[in-house]
Amino acid sequence: MQAFSELLENLYYTTASNEKQRLLLAYLKNTPDPDRGWAIAALAGTLRFEFFKRHTVKQLMLSRVDPDLFAMSYDYVGEVSETVAHLWPDATEQPATLPTLNELVTAFQQVSKQKVSALLADYLSIMTPPQRWALLKLGTRGLRVGMSARSVKKVLATYGQVPVEEIEQLWHALAPPYAELFAWLDGKQPKPDISNAVTFHPVMLSHPVQDDDLEAIKAQPDEWQIEHKYDGIRVQLVCNANGKAIYSRTGDDISHAFPDVLEQLHFHGVVDGELLIMKDGNIDSFNALQQRLNRKKPTKALLASHPAGVMLYDILKYQQSDVTRHSLDVRREYLEKWVANNQQPAFQLSPMLAIHDAEQLEAAYRQAADDPSVEGLMLKRLASPYTAGRPVGQWFKWKREALLADAVIMYAQRGHGKRSSFYSDYTFGVWEGDKLLPIGKAYSGFTDDELKKLDNWIRRHATGRFGPVREVEKALVLEVAFDAVHPSTRHKSGVALRFPRVHRIRWDKPASEADTLDAVKRLIR
Amino acid sequence: MDASQWLHKQPQGLYCEPADCYIDPLHPVEHALITHAHADHAIGGHQSVTATASTLAIMQTRYGEDMAGSTQAVNYREQITLGSPNDPVTCVFYPAGHILGSAQILLCYRGTRVVISGDYKRQSDPTCLPFKPVPCDVFITEATFALPVFKHPSIEQEMAKLLDSLAVFPERCHLVGVYALGKCQRVILALRAIGYTSPIYLHGAQRKLCDLYERQGIELGELIDVAEVSDKQSLAGNIVLAPPSALSDRWSRTLPNVRRAMASGWMQIRARAKQRQVELPLVVSDHCDWQALLDTIEEVNPNEVWITHGREDALLHALTQQGRTAQALSMVGYESDTQD
Ligand SMILES: [Zn+2]
Ligand SMILES: [Zn+2]
Numbered sequence: 001m002q003a004f005s006e007l008l009e010n011l012y013y014t015t016a017s018n019e020k021q022r023l024l025l026a027y028l029k030n031t032p033d034p035d036r037g038w039a040i041a042a043l044a045g046t047l048r049f050e051f052f053k054r055h056t057v058k059q060l061m062l063s064r065v066d067p068d069l070f071a072m073s074y075d076y077v078g079e080v081s082e083t084v085a086h087l088w089p090d091a092t093e094q095p096a097t098l099p100t101l102n103e104l105v106t107a108f109q110q111v112s113k114q115k116v117s118a119l120l121a122d123y124l125s126i127m128t129p130p131q132r133w134a135l136l137k138l139g140t141r142g143l144r145v146g147m148s149a150r151s152v153k154k155v156l157a158t159y160g161q162v163p164v165e166e167i168e169q170l171w172h173a174l175a176p177p178y179a180e181l182f183a184w185l186d187g188k189q190p191k192p193d194i195s196n197a198v199t200f201h202p203v204m205l206s207h208p209v210q211d212d213d214l215e216a217i218k219a220q221p222d223e224w225q226i227e228h229k230y231d232g233i234r235v236q237l238v239c240n241a242n243g244k245a246i247y248s249r250t251g252d253d254i255s256h257a258f259p260d261v262l263e264q265l266h267f268h269g270v271v272d273g274e275l276l277i278m279k280d281g282n283i284d285s286f287n288a289l290q291q292r293l294n295r296k297k298p299t300k301a302l303l304a305s306h307p308a309g310v311m312l313y314d315i316l317k318y319q320q321s322d323v324t325r326h327s328l329d330v331r332r333e334y335l336e337k338w339v340a341n342n343q344q345p346a347f348q349l350s351p352m353l354a355i356h357d358a359e360q361l362e363a364a365y366r367q368a369a370d371d372p373s374v375e376g377l378m379l380k381r382l383a384s385p386y387t388a389g390r391p392v393g394q395w396f397k398w399k400r401e402a403l404l405a406d407a408v409i410m411y412a413q414r415g416h417g418k419r420s421s422f423y424s425d426y427t428f429g430v431w432e433g434d435k436l437l438p439i440g441k442a443y444s445g446f447t448d449d450e451l452k453k454l455d456n457w458i459r460r461h462a463t464g465r466f467g468p469v470r471e472v473e474k475a476l477v478l479e480v481a482f483d484a485v486h487p488s489t490r491h492k493s494g495v496a497l498r499f500p501r502v503h504r505i506r507w508d509k510p511a512s513e514a515d516t517l518d519a520v521k522r523l524i525r
Numbered sequence: 526m527d528a529s530q531w532l533h534k535q536p537q538g539l540y541c542e543p544a545d546c547y548i549d550p551l552h553p554v555e556h557a558l559i560t561h562a563h564a565d566h567a568i569g570g571h572q573s574v575t576a577t578a579s580t581l582a583i584m585q586t587r588y589g590e591d592m593a594g595s596t597q598a599v600n601y602r603e604q605i606t607l608g609s610p611n612d613p614v615t616c617v618f619y620p621a622g623h624i625l626g627s628a629q630i631l632l633c634y635r636g637t638r639v640v641i642s643g644d645y646k647r648q649s650d651p652t653c654l655p656f657k658p659v660p661c662d663v664f665i666t667e668a669t670f671a672l673p674v675f676k677h678p679s680i681e682q683e684m685a686k687l688l689d690s691l692a693v694f695p696e697r698c699h700l701v702g703v704y705a706l707g708k709c710q711r712v713i714l715a716l717r718a719i720g721y722t723s724p725i726y727l728h729g730a731q732r733k734l735c736d737l738y739e740r741q742g743i744e745l746g747e748l749i750d751v752a753e754v755s756d757k758q759s760l761a762g763n764i765v766l767a768p769p770s771a772l773s774d775r776w777s778r779t780l781p782n783v784r785r786a787m788a789s790g791w792m793q794i795r796a797r798a799k800q801r802q803v804e805l806p807l808v809v810s811d812h813c814d815w816q817a818l819l820d821t822i823e824e825v826n827p828n829e830v831w832i833t834h835g836r837e838d839a840l841l842h843a844l845t846q847q848g849r850t851a852q853a854l855s856m857v858g859y860e861s862d863t864q865d
Binding site: 012013014015065066068069072073076077078079082083086087090129419420421 | 673793794797799800802803804805846
């Protein structure tokens with residue numbers, strides 16, 4: 001635990017990424033198994049369980065400190081783990097020896113629910129503030145020390161002197177604390193065999209299309225496969241002799257939430273597509289899908305009223321064979337063959353739009369903009385192999401234009417990490433009669449400079465405080481952009497925005513001229 | 526007589542009416558009492574200044590010999606009389622433990638005793654006399670670090686961190702941001718105290734005050750101006766002290782493979798250290814942390830506490846909970862990010 005905490009401190013404060021990699025490499029060389037494997041899991045974000053809830057941490061702290069002082073401290077520090085790390089009473093006598101990282105993980109894995117809180121308190125009491133911070137971040141899986149999973153894998157590759165691609169391929173089939181991986185990297189065992197593991201494969205992603213990309217595509221549309229961009233969630237279906245699963249685009253296993261899809265999956269392979277609500281071949285809106293996403297285990301009634309399906313658009317494995325190196329047009333043939341072998345209502349082939357010139361492309365885009373189940377077009381180079389990550393110039397998304405509304409900023413809250421000294425999270429609202437009703441929250445879309453100005457404005461116009469939240473004078477208009485508006489019973493305003501962000505700050509516009517709730521409701525499709 | 530009737534907050538600073546003088550005024554005034562020479566308490570241009578001899582000497586070093594129309598040096602614990610002889614205000618300076626020459630000012634009028642503590646700390650500091658608790662009716666305190674998250678470790682522990690880093694990164698020049706007055710000299714002495722005898726290198730802005738400290742009998746060991754080092758590469762593995770503002774400016778780029786450190790009480794908060802791109806935060810403060818503030822008020826045990834500036838909400842809350850009478854003066858202009 002001591003070494004892990006020191007590693008985190010060093011990584012946290014070091015800015016250069018090559019220095020960070022050097023620090024991690026040194027740690028891997030000096031730390032035994034299984035501690036180093038847990039550290040890798042913590043850094044790469046692959047720990048499978050939470051030790052304790054944030055709420056538990058807060059409750060523990062509140063039983064030891066005045067709630068107002070806690071609130072003021074939190075407001076200043078901007079982050080619960082760090083606040084608690086400093087506030088927790090220090091040990092009065094020589095503290096007991098620290099557990100190893102593995103002992104810590106094992107203890108929380110085995111402890112019964114009722115005893116989690118007491119166990120956490122015991123550990124916090126023998127630790128220094130940086131160690132407490134490390135434990136709290138680790139335990140709530142909120143560790144951010146400016147190191148991506150990708151660079152963790154690079155360090156592992158350097159450590160074992162193997163290409164990073166080999167680590168990537170193995171990655172999702174292995175689990176913390178990665179004993180087999182280290183045994184291989186140390187040259188003690190052969191490379192782990194994952195050919196039949198039911199596991200997630202890293203996906204290929206697209207770039208937003210730019211004007212010059214569009215010009216190039218319009219000039220030679222026959223070199224591109226053009227499809228609708230569906231408004232669902234990206235999934236990967238895996239099926240082989242050892243089992244089957246549905247993964248989200250980040251590799252989370254979401255099979256349990258979609259038993260209806262899983263039971264229709266039987267042909268071996270790995271396919272890629274968009275999960276949607278499909279009723280008799282018709283695609284429902286994202287809002288309908290939201291009903292399913294909110295449920296970890298759907299009820300029978302929900303399964304019947306909101307059946308899920310997958311619009312398939314790519315394939316990584318046909319039966320046993322890896323087809324990622326083939327070009328998209330060849331993969332499409334494999335995909336069609338796969339669908340023919342797995343004929344079920346849940347699986348549809350994403351249609352290829354017949355587009356041979358610029359005009360047809362424009363027309364397809366306009367048509368997509370009017371279709372509520374679609375959020376634009378996907379433009380994929382026919383010659384593209386399936387490459388994990390976001391390769392340049394291969395796949396583009398051409399999303400329909402964002403919707404806009406003028407809303408009034410009502411509340412502000414400090415951000416986290418680097419932004420913890422700025423008010424960077426804004427709740428905004430629109431008019432209903434002479435009252436403002438909040439319709440959403442945004443914390444992106446502005447430059448650092450604009451953030452400073454907003455922060456300054458908020459400090460000068462704060463009228464009240466509820467814990468970390470500042471209420472402000474209802475005087476500043478934000479032009480907010482969002483992808484869609486859905487009806488919502490959870491919000492007082494009756495609407496929910498999809499992906500809201502700050503588009504422009506309207507310093508010039510009086511609050512009274514912001515939009516009305518009716519105007520926002522008219523944007524619902 | 527109720528202190529609030531003769532001691533008021535004004536835009537220039539605290540004003541003592543029967544003595545017709547300001548304490549730590551932020552604008553030039555006729556008569557100023559100065560607790561200590563930090564720039565947010567001591568400015569040049571007053572007609573007359575009363576302060577300790579060390580404070581006056583620092584002010585003269587910073588603002589020139591003619592920094593005030595006239596000066597009056599007082600010794601600690603020496604009683605002086607201000608205002609009308611028939612209805613006088615008596616005034617005594619007591620050590621505040623903050624920096625060289627720093628003082629708390631006791632004002633006594635018609636039997637009411639008010640202590641203006643200025644900036645103060647309770648940790649030991651070989652560059653100045655320790656804080657003296659002075660019984661009073663009203664204790665006026667700052668609240669710079671008045672949140673229970675603030676716990677200042679010992680300076681020895683923090684300097685050991687710096688030396689550890691030097692051992693781990695011998696190829697990197699350790700550039701430490703320290704405020705030129707007080708923090709700089711205290712850091713040097715703490716390094717010497719834990720056995721660091723190598724020369725310590727100085728940014729030009731640190732030199733004058735280090736010389737002054739030495740003239741006041743505080744030995745700092747071998748100090749070399751960075752400007753005088755012809756081969757800057759030789760600074761790898763050495764300690765350079767510079768004002769915080771120089772940490773990431775053009776000047777710092779002449780140093781080899783810089784590892785940025787900073788000695789300040791704010792360094793305890795991660796986001797603050799990150800904002801300044803500090804890789805090695807050293808928590809060194811010349812102020813009280815939360816517990817020291819509460820302990821001091823307990824020890825002084827005044828009838829009333831006035832809080833000048835800082836995190837006054839939290840201190841006010843804690844004192845009120847203890848059943849004390851306290852109020853926030855919310856004075857602006859007395860807090861700077863870098864010297865705390
Ligand atoms: Zn000061
Ligand atoms: Zn001050």
